[in-house]
Amino acid sequence: MSFNPILRVENLHKSFKGVKAVHNVSFRMREGEIVGLIGPNGAGKTTFFNLIAGSVTPDKGHIFFNEQDVTSLKPHEICLLGMARTFQIVRPFKDLTTLDNVIIGALAKEKNPLRAKKNAMEILSLLDLKDKAQQQAEFLTLPERKRLEVARALATKPSLLLLDEVMAGLRPSEVDMMVGVLQNLNKQLGLSIVVIEHVMRAVMCLSNHIIVLNHGEKIAEGKPEIITKDPRVLECYLGEAAA
Numbered sequence: 001m002s003f004n005p006i007l008r009v010e011n012l013h014k015s016f017k018g019v020k021a022v023h024n025v026s027f028r029m030r031e032g033e034i035v036g037l038i039g040p041n042g043a044g045k046t047t048f049f050n051l052i053a054g055s056v057t058p059d060k061g062h063i064f065f066n067e068q069d070v071t072s073l074k075p076h077e078i079c080l081l082g083m084a085r086t087f088q089i090v091r092p093f094k095d096l097t098t099l100d101n102v103i104i105g106a107l108a109k110e111k112n113p114l115r116a117k118k119n120a121m122e123i124l125s126l127l128d129l130k131d132k133a134q135q136q137a138e139f140l141t142l143p144e145r146k147r148l149e150v151a152r153a154l155a156t157k158p159s160l161l162l163l164d165e166v167m168a169g170l171r172p173s174e175v176d177m178m179v180g181v182l183q184n185l186n187k188q189l190g191l192s193i194v195v196i197e198h199v200m201r202a203v204m205c206l207s208n209h210i211i212v213l214n215h216g217e218k219i220a221e222g223k224p225e226i227i228t229k230d231p232r233v234l235e236c237y238l239g240e241a242a243a
């Protein structure tokens with residue numbers, strides 16, 4: 001493929017005490033794409049995000065963000081370059097308000113506190129959290145906490161957003177809302193997004209391109225309509241259901 005990728009991963013490896021969490025994974029992603037990262041539980045999806053975002057160091061391989069080698073950079077350095085991620089286990093600052101949680105993200109890029117607050121309020125509106133701005137984050141519902149997680153990541157003004165299961169546990173109408181928000185961000189701001197998601201309906205309608213991991217290895221990639229018919233993909237999911 002001959003294009004300048006926003007993200008390029010070359011032969012990435014990470015093992016934990018003999019468990020090959022990510023094994024020889026390579027891929028490249030165009031700017032403006034939405035990529036779905038799927039695979040059964042324990043396939044290595046979150047580890048893959050941890051490697052890309054700098055919170056885990058690879059045993060082997062390289063990660064290039066906008067063709068800059070970020071393999072050995074720290075998470076905050078990668079964030080400053082324009083990559084933001086959410087965590088599978090949501091982790092807001094529980095004692096702070098929803099607004100203050102988002103302001104903290106905004107301050108990563110905007111040093112003026114008034115402008116950071118204005119940016120944070122705009123993002124809260126976008127994620128339908130404006131009414132919860134002054135509420136302590138601890139008392140938000142699960143769907144609200146999931147949206148707060150996305151809001152905090154967006155506040156850092158990323159060009160690439162990594163979302164780890166932000167739709168898990170949501171009702172179908174809440175999933176639809178999240179899909180709509182992500183589609184708007186992608187279309188209006190040109191934001192590139194990688195979504196790890198078990199909610200297949202959402203990942204299939206959002207993604208231009210899907211990557212499938214199983215036991216740490218990339219077993220398939222391509223357009224959603226191709227992936228859903230791929231025998232290797234069907235087998236790894238059916239195998240999981242049968243287990």
Ligand SMILES: Nc1ncnc2c1ncn2[C@@H]1O[C@H](COP(=O)(O)OP(=O)(O)OP(=O)(O)O)[C@@H](O)[C@H]1O
Nearest residue numbers: 016019021039040041042043044045046047048088
């Ligand atoms: N910090 C760690 N220490 C030891 N083993 C780990 C660590 N992180 C991940 N693993 C192991 O690596 C493998 C991949 O885990 P990972 O969390 O990346 O999978 P996943 O695809 O995100 O799964 P899920 O869909 O359940 O979130 C698993 O076997 C897991 O137990």
Ligand SMILES: [Mg+2]
Nearest residue numbers: 045046047088
């Ligand atoms: Mg995971």
